[in-house]
Amino acid sequence: MKIPVLVAMLLVAVVLALPMPSADAQPNVRALLDQGRYREAIVVCNRALGKKPKQAKLYYQRGFALANLKQYPRALNDFTEAIKLNPNCVGALESRAHVYVLTGQTQLAILDATRAIILDPKTGRNYSTRALAYSDQGKYQNAVDDLTICLRLAPKYALAYGNRGFAFNHLGQYERAVEDCTKQLSLDPKSSWAYRQRALSERYLGRHNEALEDLNSAIRINSAEPASYVLRGLTYRSLYQAQRAIEDFNKAIALSAENTWTYRYCGWAYNELGEYRKAVDVCTKAIAFDQNDAVALATRSYSYARLGNDELCVQDCCAAIKLDPKNVDAYYNRACIHKRRGQFDKCIQDCDQALAINPSEHDAIVLRGYANTILGRSADSIKDWKKAIELNSLDYRAYASLANLYCELGRHDEEIDAYNNVLQIDPKQDVLYSRGFALGEVGMYEKAIDDLTLKIARSPKNSWAYYRRGWTYGRLGEFQKSIDDCNKSIELDPSFTIVFQARGWAHLMHGEYLDSLSDYQTSLLKVPRLDQVLFANTSSDLKQAIAHAIDLVHACLLKTH
Numbered sequence: 001m002k003i004p005v006l007v008a009m010l011l012v013a014v015v016l017a018l019p020m021p022s023a024d025a026q027p028n029v030r031a032l033l034d035q036g037r038y039r040e041a042i043v044v045c046n047r048a049l050g051k052k053p054k055q056a057k058l059y060y061q062r063g064f065a066l067a068n069l070k071q072y073p074r075a076l077n078d079f080t081e082a083i084k085l086n087p088n089c090v091g092a093l094e095s096r097a098h099v100y101v102l103t104g105q106t107q108l109a110i111l112d113a114t115r116a117i118i119l120d121p122k123t124g125r126n127y128s129t130r131a132l133a134y135s136d137q138g139k140y141q142n143a144v145d146d147l148t149i150c151l152r153l154a155p156k157y158a159l160a161y162g163n164r165g166f167a168f169n170h171l172g173q174y175e176r177a178v179e180d181c182t183k184q185l186s187l188d189p190k191s192s193w194a195y196r197q198r199a200l201s202e203r204y205l206g207r208h209n210e211a212l213e214d215l216n217s218a219i220r221i222n223s224a225e226p227a228s229y230v231l232r233g234l235t236y237r238s239l240y241q242a243q244r245a246i247e248d249f250n251k252a253i254a255l256s257a258e259n260t261w262t263y264r265y266c267g268w269a270y271n272e273l274g275e276y277r278k279a280v281d282v283c284t285k286a287i288a289f290d291q292n293d294a295v296a297l298a299t300r301s302y303s304y305a306r307l308g309n310d311e312l313c314v315q316d317c318c319a320a321i322k323l324d325p326k327n328v329d330a331y332y333n334r335a336c337i338h339k340r341r342g343q344f345d346k347c348i349q350d351c352d353q354a355l356a357i358n359p360s361e362h363d364a365i366v367l368r369g370y371a372n373t374i375l376g377r378s379a380d381s382i383k384d385w386k387k388a389i390e391l392n393s394l395d396y397r398a399y400a401s402l403a404n405l406y407c408e409l410g411r412h413d414e415e416i417d418a419y420n421n422v423l424q425i426d427p428k429q430d431v432l433y434s435r436g437f438a439l440g441e442v443g444m445y446e447k448a449i450d451d452l453t454l455k456i457a458r459s460p461k462n463s464w465a466y467y468r469r470g471w472t473y474g475r476l477g478e479f480q481k482s483i484d485d486c487n488k489s490i491e492l493d494p495s496f497t498i499v500f501q502a503r504g505w506a507h508l509m510h511g512e513y514l515d516s517l518s519d520y521q522t523s524l525l526k527v528p529r530l531d532q533v534l535f536a537n538t539s540s541d542l543k544q545a546i547a548h549a550i551d552l553v554h555a556c557l558l559k560t561h
Helices: 003-015 027-034 038-051 056-068 072-085 090-102 106-119 124-136 140-153 158-170 174-187 192-204 208-221 226-238 242-255 260-273 276-289 294-306 310-323 328-340 344-357 362-374 378-391 396-408 412-425 432-441 445-458 463-475 479-492 497-509 513-525 532-536 540-560
Strands: none
Touching (some): 038 056, 056 072, 056 090, 072 090, 090 106, 090 124, 106 124, 124 158, 140 158, 158 192, 192 208, 208 226, 226 260, 242 260, 260 294, 276 294, 294 328, 362 396, 396 412, 396 432, 432 445, 432 463, 463 479, 463 497
């Protein structure tokens, strides 16, 4: 979830609360405004102004009614006329500032609100209005400062607590945001906006169940507000309830079909469910609304990749990057296609681009580590796996990849440490054979046998585990156990050449020379296209073992004759 999208959902709900005209306004108009009868109020103001046009209060009142009907240009004209007739009309200045915020003219809003504060520094609402403009400019600390003054002057101004909570959220002070929203709800328990705002804070704090409770309350109060469904959908998504998230996103779309970000969120959730075709469909709808929607393009590119349509994936990635050169997802998704095509240099280049934008993009680091490993760039690969672990200490896959690389490099002590971390994170991970192998390589034979025995218990038909345990028993001098394990391995896989070498060595050390020679010869014969030339190039260890076996057989035969 990204804050800027939620700003769009939440800020509008805040600033629509325009101040009511002061009690000294025209009595009959004031009553109509209090009742929300804005069109009737406008008619009354029109009549009065037709008779006596230079009445600042009537322009102010009519502007207020127009603003509540969202006729902002006309409202601004009336507020401006009221200020011309009475430059000290604080209400008109403050109301015009509100409308300036609503129409994105925040600097003008700050100027008007500041003038209102100078004229009337003891009315908290003036500070609240300026705070809205500061929030819209991203000056959240300024907003907090103004709202704190406002609440000192008007401690029961409920909306000001919510506005300050909004600013605290953007400053990362989520607990203080929760406190302010809770205070607002104590003063105004029917504020769906306050529940939604507090839910946002709870999400940032990782308290998703509390957020759900608040969002359920917000929806009970106002079931026609799409933002509540969107935020609840995001919360369900955080709780890995993608189907319920999709249901909420679809409700939000039904209420407000033009909000493209809701389609994007729905696309993400469909991707998480593996319903990639549906993800493509909703993202395509978002793009139909806005062809420059880089996020929807990047989301759809992921769906295409999962559907095996690499070309469309790359097209979407390229389009997203052209629209938004800082779209991390687009670079990452394209890197995945490069990897699948075996274009590892290009894969690394796209990962580099993603990480230049966001150095903490874990998936890009993992992907680059894989590509570097394939290209034999061991040092770079090790750096990537370590960085991935630094970002996510529970990423057992990064530890396992690091262990594999250490194995290839013969750095078995470090390999063992990495596998220890894998099993500490998830004891069910299938790395016992690998750790047992590494333990054997560093001479820790008893521990190796423990791992391999457990592996065999879990996978009794694993010929490799029997072979490696047999090899390890041989190193401990337990040659009969070694032979028994090799026999089991060969029974499971008669074509497993290397086992004959291990058993041949055990027979040799056990004094069974003819069996040893037979196993060594079998191991050679099982190698495809083996001939005398290949035998001449066989590793020196194997040749020496065979020569040793032959010598011992000859010696044995001489003794028996």
